[in-house]
Amino acid sequence: MAVFSEFFEHTNFRGTTETFSLNNSYRYKWIKFGSGLGDExxxxxxxxYSGYNGNVYGFTSSDFLGDFASLNMAEGWTCWWSNVGSGMNDDIESAIMINRNKSELIIPLKDQISGPFIAGLDEAVAGTNVSRNGDPRVYSLFWPSHxxxxxxxxxxQDLRVALDWWPDYDARVRYDVYLYLNSSGVITGYVAWTHTxxxxxxFSGDILDELHPKLVEGASTLTEEIQSQLALVTLLAAFGGYSFKSLYLLPAGEPPMPxxxxxxxSMGSATDDSTLVLTL
Amino acid sequence: MADYRNPKNSRRNELILEEGKLAAEIGRVPKQPMSLDENFRVARSTPTQLSQASMLVPSRIEAESNDRDFVVGLPSKKLAKSSDLARAVVPMDARAARAEITAATARLTPEKLDQLLPQIMERLEPLLALGGNPRALISARRALTRRILGTSFRSIRGRNGGGRS
Known part of the structure; x- marks a missing residue:
């Protein structure tokens, strides 16, 4: 066992309670509260405890997205929200408990990914009727239904599609990047899904028919870019004498540990960032 | 699917109606029937097709090592419906289970957490899922919480925070 958590219906740890424990055999335990404590x-x-640090996140969405309230426990620490406040009260629908190793390399991904993604996308859509609408959002996606x-x-990434003599259309592309550690300890990754x-x-159907194949095609370019970024991480790790044992993701940014x-x-939005963790 | 909701949705019904009128004037027919439901969207998802020879495809062992790192926590109501509950409770009546929890909790020290907590949780979860919250069970759970969390929560009411204990 490494993380023990309790969720309560009322403030100050009162009312109906759900109790969970996560043992050392797993990195994560996830919970969807459903009709019991969901939104309560x-x-x-x-x-x-037991050699691990830990985090617990409660999310306002049932798919581990939306806003969250988190707890950050160094080993031997108990942390608590006696009242999650009016912004989160009766709004938590799902939770993730996470075992954290004592020795880890932590890489916030948003800043690493956004710049090259923007440059690549702008180059790809230059001269077309599609343009970027704002900056990309980079976040961790846990066990999605697809x-x-x-x-x-x-x-x-939000997009705007301009049509001659017609109002613009809003569009959106989502690339789901799968990261894993291969048997040689090298970080590998590729775009596993493209959603448009x-x-x-x-004209929605016409736009989708034209836009989606191009965005799927762009996934291979994005995969190449991801590969080159990951190769750089691997190279720097080799220079630093690091070897990685496992890889996992955290929601949003790096949680500070007491x-x-x-x-x-802390409280925040799950779509603010994605944090890659490599255990040493 | 609030996830897909667009800021323009509040007036998208009007936009679609206006577009429909314009389209009729120029003889355009929508490729797909347009719903006026506010959650209507046109979307497509495509998995990346990699050849098995691709260096990007994880081996079975690599995929298992990377992906099989999670376990599902069942809330009480779901646990009550699952077959795990029957397996966990039938062999032992609730009174005996509570006595076992109380005894194991009394032996619980930081050094024995790894050994004893799985046994306690195995007994406690189905009992909680059975509902009713008899006083003895609430008392056993409170004792367990005090042992594990090591904090007097009565003293921290109204405060958010953390501490070593």
């Missing part, structure tokens, strides 16, 4: 949770507490045994780094969305309208106790937890 007001307080939570957790402890990490691929429920895997976790991904998702790159999500076009807003409803008379002490000081003010780092007990």
């Amino acid at each position: 949770i007001s307080s939570l507490r957790a402890r990490a 691929d429920p045994s895997r976790k991904f780094v998702r790159i999500e 969305w076009v807003e409803g309208g008379i 002490p000081p106790s003010s780092n007990f937890g």
Whole structure:
């Protein structure tokens, strides 16, 4: 056992309770509260022990997305939200408990990915009727319904499609990047899924038919870019004398671990960032 | 699918109606029937097809090592419906299970957490899932929490935070 957590219906650890423990055999335990404590949770507490640090996240969406309240426990620490506050109260639908190793290399991915992605996409759509609408969102996607045994780094980009003599259409592309550590300890990754969305309208189907194949084609370019970035990480790790034992993802940015106790937890949005963790 | 909701959705019904009128004037027919449901969207997902020879494809062992790192935590109501509950509770009546939890909790020390907590949780989860929350069970759970979390939560009401204990 390494992480023990409890979720409560009311503030100050009162009311109906759900209790969970995560043992050392697994990295994650995930919970979907459903009709029991779903949208009912007001307080939570957790402890990490037995050689591990730990994190617990409660999410406002049932798919480990939306806003979250997290707890960050160094080994031997108990952390708690006696009241998750009006922003999160009665809004938590799912949770993830995570075993954290003591020796890890942590890489926030948003800044690593956004720049090259923007440059590549802008180059690909130059001279077309498609343009980027804002910056990409990069976040961790855990066990989605379209691929429920895997976790991904998702790159999500809003697009605008201009039509002659017609109002613009909003569109969106999502690339789900699968990362893993191969048997030689080298980080490998590729775009595993491409999703395209076009807003409803008379030309939605035509736009989707034209846009989606091009975005699928772009996935191979993105995979090449990811490969070159990962090769750089591997090279730097080799220079630093690191060898990796496993790889996993955290929601959003890197959680600070106590002490000081003010780092007990945080609140944020799951789509703010994705954090790659390599255990040493 | 609030995930797909677009800021323009609030007036998208009107937009589609306007577009429909415009399209009728120029003889265009929508490729797909247009729903006026606010969650209607046109979307497609495509998995990347890699050849088995590709260096990107993880071996079975690599994929298992990377992906089989999670376990599902069942909330009480789901656990109550699962066959695990019957297996866990039938061999032992609730009173005996509570006594076992209480006894194991009394022996619980930080050094024995690894050994004893799995046994306690195995007994506790189905009992909690059975509902009713009899007083003895609540008392056993509180004792367990005090042993594990090591914190007097009565003293931290109204405060968010953390501490070593």
